[in-house]
Amino acid sequence: MLILAYWLGIVSATWPFPEQVHVSWTENPGELMVTWVSYTQLETKLAYRPMMCSAASENWLYAYGSSYAFNEGTNITRICYIHKAKFLVLSSCFYEYVVGNGGFWSRVFEINSRSPSEPASEDTQSARFIVLGDWGTGPNGIYTNKLLSEEAKQRNFDAVLHIGDLAYDLNDNEGQVGDQWLNMIEPIASAYPYMTLPGNHEVPNNFTHYINRFSMPLNSANQGTGFFYSFDLGPAHIVMINTEGYFYYNNITGLTQYNWLVEDLNQANLYRNIRPWLVVLTHHPVYCSLDWSESFKACGPDAMLLQDELEELFYTNAVDLVFQAHVHNYERDTPIYKNQTVYGAYDSLHTHVGPKAPIYITSGNAGNCEGSNTPLVQNPQAWSQAWSSDFGYGRLVVENKTHAYWEQFSAQSLKVIDYVWIIKTQNRYN
Ligand SMILES: *[C@@H]1O[C@H](CO)[C@@H](O)[C@H](O)[C@H]1NC(C)=O
Ligand SMILES: *[C@@H]1O[C@H](CO)[C@@H](O)[C@H](O)[C@H]1NC(C)=O
Ligand SMILES: *[C@@H]1O[C@H](CO)[C@@H](O)[C@H](O)[C@H]1NC(C)=O
Numbered sequence: 001m002l003i004l005a006y007w008l009g010i011v012s013a014t015w016p017f018p019e020q021v022h023v024s025w026t027e028n029p030g031e032l033m034v035t036w037v038s039y040t041q042l043e044t045k046l047a048y049r050p051m052m053c054s055a056a057s058e059n060w061l062y063a064y065g066s067s068y069a070f071n072e073g074t075n076i077t078r079i080c081y082i083h084k085a086k087f088l089v090l091s092s093c094f095y096e097y098v099v100g101n102g103g104f105w106s107r108v109f110e111i112n113s114r115s116p117s118e119p120a121s122e123d124t125q126s127a128r129f130i131v132l133g134d135w136g137t138g139p140n141g142i143y144t145n146k147l148l149s150e151e152a153k154q155r156n157f158d159a160v161l162h163i164g165d166l167a168y169d170l171n172d173n174e175g176q177v178g179d180q181w182l183n184m185i186e187p188i189a190s191a192y193p194y195m196t197l198p199g200n201h202e203v204p205n206n207f208t209h210y211i212n213r214f215s216m217p218l219n220s221a222n223q224g225t226g227f228f229y230s231f232d233l234g235p236a237h238i239v240m241i242n243t244e245g246y247f248y249y250n251n252i253t254g255l256t257q258y259n260w261l262v263e264d265l266n267q268a269n270l271y272r273n274i275r276p277w278l279v280v281l282t283h284h285p286v287y288c289s290l291d292w293s294e295s296f297k298a299c300g301p302d303a304m305l306l307q308d309e310l311e312e313l314f315y316t317n318a319v320d321l322v323f324q325a326h327v328h329n330y331e332r333d334t335p336i337y338k339n340q341t342v343y344g345a346y347d348s349l350h351t352h353v354g355p356k357a358p359i360y361i362t363s364g365n366a367g368n369c370e371g372s373n374t375p376l377v378q379n380p381q382a383w384s385q386a387w388s389s390d391f392g393y394g395r396l397v398v399e400n401k402t403h404a405y406w407e408q409f410s411a412q413s414l415k416v417i418d419y420v421w422i423i424k425t426q427n428r429y430n
């Protein structure tokens with residue numbers, strides 16, 4: 001009572017309830033991390049219980065985490081408290097959980113226990129991801145929010161991979177845009193691991209908002225930044241990288257990441273027999289055909305720079321798929337090496353059998369205040385197979401060791417606007 005009277009009486013801005021609740025996978029299989037915000041300095045407590053499995057329990061179990069003050073503001077001081085708590089899950093269960101401090105709790109959230117596996121252990125279930133980029137609040141972001149919220153209720157994917165440009169921008173309006181967006185996505189991001197990588201809109205103040213508001217898997221090279229990491233789910237090795245190092249940031253980040261990436265891809269190749277699919281996700285495109293007239297850098301000089309830096313590494317390691325964003329449209333390309341289509345055993349508009357180079361797909365138009373990019377020239381590059389400027393996102397289903405399926409949705413017309421099957425005939429290209 002005393003505490004309540006204190007909060008209500010003194011400062012209405014210090015709302016004590018948790019908000020912006022979102023989940024991520026950690027570097028440890030079987031572990032879920034929950035990150036949230038409060039505006040008063042309170043304890044960090046998470047209560048959870050397994051459901052729908054033999055371990056199901058009426059009793060709540062508790063996990064304690066930690067919090068720290070984060071100044072969201074740029075010109076003014078806006079302190080929020082960022083809370084992080086993790087809990088271990090059994091793979092056969094669903095979980096209910098609440099977060100708070102023991103006095104002020106969130107509502108009850110539900111989450112599936114699916115999490116990455118150890119590199120050497122085989123996981124025969126399919127892996128299903130929502131892939132999207134460049135998403136913010138406001139009228140353009142609503143379509144994706146509506147469709148994805150509906151889809152989230154159906155439990156037909158394992159995680160969301162948001163490949164850069166979050167909120168437009170997390171730091172804008174003294175951090176309030178980030179708060180609004182994280183509250184907007186809470187029904188999705190509290191129910192599924194919401195995995196991110198940084199884009200150019202995360203650059204302000206040296207990525208401060210990105211680093212603090214998200215809790216991505218740690219590795220010895222990323223130094224707690226969440227800039228780049230990888231994980232294994234089902235028959236896929238998923239690699240999230242940061243391309244900002246090549247454009248805005250110090251090149252040391254690019255080099256540190258590059259060395260890590262070489263090691264990571266080498267390691268993944270040791271397990272290609274149990275996990276044949278190698279998928280890399282980046283914010284900046286390595287190949288895209290929008291605006292190659294050079295009036296816009298993304299698909300011209302910037303893409304060429306990334307081709308110089310990364311393409312050989314992708315090709316020699318037999319990367320299957322590269323997802324990219326940044327350009328606000330959708331484009332699916334053929335398998336490409338050195339700016340040329342590489343033909344496999346069989347290729348048609350919606351099927352590639354035995355591809356011999358990475359397939360590049362841009363899905364960078366979840367919807368944000370900048371709107372869509374439309375091609376300046378009507379004819380896309382020879383390797384471009386499908387394109388659209390509708391707001392939306394895609395779904396990658398890595399079915400098993402030989403079959404993967406990709407589809408792109410228009411969240412405006414509520415339709416599948418493109419799809420492709422990729423069928424492996426061998427673990428690597430040859
Ligand atoms: C902070 O101050 C700078 C310089 O006066 C200004 O350009 C910027 O818009 C301000 N930022 C916010 C979020 O008000
Ligand atoms: C930005 O942060 C990195 C660590 O993440 C640090 O090494 C670098 O010096 C910082 N740069 C600036 C300009 O503050
Ligand atoms: C950045 O580092 C890479 C090595 O990863 C090097 O090839 C490239 O020339 C460097 N770029 C700049 C602009 O220094």
Ligand SMILES: *[C@@H]1O[C@H](CO)[C@@H](O)[C@H](O)[C@H]1NC(C)=O
Nearest residue numbers: 292299300303304339381382
């Ligand atoms: C790729 O090839 C096309 C011609 O097919 C050319 O117009 C374009 O400039 C090339 N792009 C790059 C990045 O080299």
Ligand SMILES: *[C@@H]1O[C@H](CO)[C@@H](O)[C@H](O)[C@H]1NC(C)=O
Nearest residue numbers: 398399400401402403404405
């Ligand atoms: C892999 O998935 C495809 C598509 O669902 C299916 O046709 C095929 O039989 C599966 N392969 C195995 C070995 O289960």
